[in-house]
Amino acid sequence: MISKVVSDPDDAVSGIEDGSTILMSGFGMAGHPVALIDALLDQGAGDLTVVSNNAGNGDTGLAALLKAGRVRKVICSFPRQSDSWVFDGLYRSGEIELELVPQGNLAERLRAAGAGIGAFYTPTGYGTSVAAGKETRTIGGRGYILEYPLHGDYALIGAFRADRWGNLVYRKTARNFGPVMATAARITVAQVDRVVGLGELDPETVVTPGIFVDRVVATGERHRLHDDVAPAEVAV
Amino acid sequence: MISKVVSDPDDAVSGIEDGSTILMSGFGMAGHPVALIDALLDQGAGDLTVVSNNAGNGDTGLAALLKAGRVRKVICSFPRQSDSWVFDGLYRSGEIELELVPQGNLAERLRAAGAGIGAFYTPTGYGTSVAAGKETRTIGGRGYILEYPLHGDYALIGAFRADRWGNLVYRKTARNFGPVMATAARITVAQVDRVVGLGELDPETVVTPGIFVDRVVATGERHRLHDDVAPAEVAV
Amino acid sequence: MKGASCRGVDRRVLAARIAQDIPEGSYVNLGIGAPTLISNYLPGDLDIVLHTENGLLGMGPEPTAAEVDPDLINAGKLPVTELPGAAYFHHADSFGMMRGGHLDICVLGAFQVSQAGDLANWHTGDAGAVPAVGGAMDLAIGAKQVFVMMDLLGRDGTSKLVAECSYPLTAARCVSRVYTDRAIFDVTRYGLAVIEVLGDSSVEHLREVTGLDLIDAVPKHPAATAVGSAS
């Protein structure tokens, strides 16, 4: 029997080595796998490269990992936010490396890693400073830069529901980077609010097929997601 | 009010010019937009280039269009089938041009067209005759060929349900090429079994957002799709 | 009237003016900041489909406090709602939609726009600044029409409409039209054309404060001044 379900977030992040590249889903806090990142904080791996749209919000999730000095480099599109004080401080003091990637190139590089594409020509960033040092080409009269896939050792992603085969569905705009990151890592770990029985997810609506997922952990229904959660389900 | 719904297949295919490139969904007959192709047969456009996984099955759909001499060139992955006698005859007598593309490169070239990618390196076909004349490159020790986007003037696609904004859902393996072709054409026309009210499609499960769709026509529920069709809905 | 002493219209008026140029049926991305205001002025009886690059078409207005959902936010990470006809998708699909040229209009803020339509809106180039580009470059190269919404003059009185951008570019030659508090400009192959004057400004005044050779394309007959959808 395939069962990718593990009992708690600590099991879910076990084995992550120092120096790993970790893909972390989320756009701000929506879809950000906070329970997995908290477990990673306890787990101890350091010298990490983190790929995530933002570079941490407030003091939880990625921000907490940054604050603990466990991240060597961040690859992201939008580090500067009203509540990115942890990253901002590290960046200004030269304690962290930043690779800034336009958001669409970040998503496409992750997709390319998952889909076996060797490299691709993108118009985004052509003629700007993010193209510095990159190969360019004119195709059909338009300028493009060559971008390479972005692979992760681990992906930590936040989703909504899973089954024991690792099939995932997401919820609203918390979907964001989860589906592409799930395809781009050697080991993909998903935190979901709840694991449902095999066959309970409609095959037409699965967003991430289980083939891309290695470990699943349920972290409990969240409050304030009233639209499809019956009161009896809220306590987990 | 946005309404992309047109009254019949003839309206749906109006304006298609001689010499157009037409993307046609379907894997065999599953998802093949037969009503739209029948209407295109009546509409009269010729000298067409057709992009489709197969080159017609039996005597209907694309096979009928081929038989009527309206197609100059087919771009596909798998023309030869037990029931591809129309194409086979035209091909052997030199009356039709064939560009053979491995299935995954076909899908990816269509996606690239829809997603604004200028070109991409794919490992599929490297070192084989389908790579003849193509640019190659070794990346990370692996050989790749450079493939370019495949744009259509029109996409004719078969889906399952639509709303008036053109949002589409598909059914089972009839999904196949529809979603990528919808993104890759200047004008996308969808035939669906039934049009439902705006808001009746769950936003989490829409596969093709309406932004990619220009015209929708309902062609009636098909028999033998019993699992989600109430008897009262079958007559359209 | 002289220099910076002219008064422009306020942001809400400008947002309402831009809303008039968004035709029914358009697929539109309203950038973070001031452009978000435009949604308040889109007529509720028209179908205009708003895109947010974090994965939603058919974005609705701000929720009530009771409706706020942490999983439903816009690109500025503010809570929003979904309308009937909405669709969710992941980031690669969302940016494919943008890069692939499917959005009709995006409206972006800017630090500077050049007379050739170059856009600078992501980085001041200051050594101490934390750079952040987000989806700006994808929107700038991807939308069929790129509208900019900005004040004509910075706080120090210098023109943000410039001969050449001094800030790092977001994308070259991407802007179609610039809506400022003092006038609306089209980017044409012949240079910037003033198509409508706002507040108590004038073409003469605009030339003076920008230092640019502006083409006067303001319709001379008031009856013809209503600018429809951008061409």
Place this chain on the structure above:
Amino acid sequence: MKGASCRGVDRRVLAARIAQDIPEGSYVNLGIGAPTLISNYLPGDLDIVLHTENGLLGMGPEPTAAEVDPDLINAGKLPVTELPGAAYFHHADSFGMMRGGHLDICVLGAFQVSQAGDLANWHTGDAGAVPAVGGAMDLAIGAKQVFVMMDLLGRDGTSKLVAECSYPLTAARCVSRVYTDRAIFDVTRYGLAVIEVLGDSSVEHLREVTGLDLIDAVPKHPAATAVGSAS
């Protein structure tokens, strides 16, 4: 025993043998034709997830006549079913999954396999033939392990295991293991290794009919002959 006079096992026996080498939890694509037979021999109590490149993971067995659904077919365009835990996806996603190296095993038919693991299975190169490649090239380059299932000898008695392929290639150096009616071969860096003899064949006989320098890697102790999952 001499030349082609040896008898191999029949396809059903070979399919059952291949099924033993597919571990629980594998994601597997069974190619059109003979490899499809393997699904009949996968133990029903094991979770082995079958992929069909036309957009389904979790493919189930052939339906009853009453269950046949024209929208639910496999890559050979035959009706199939879906299992609990299934997922549908479009062609770009399906081939991304293949090309991206996510499938554990695919089993393909072949015209020829070379001792270096080159595969020829899509085109005989005959001038009159209508070429058709389908998804074969994507499977061949994409799966973590590529198994070939074929008769060792063609109808004319010539070996389909060859020094160099004479037919057009599907992909170079992609095959991991070759299951034939007379033996199972691993493709190694040192050449082809016979790891198991089937029917009344022998390594000696196999060398004779193929004309290849085959490595004898058949376990000498019968207790160790059960070949587990491919390494």
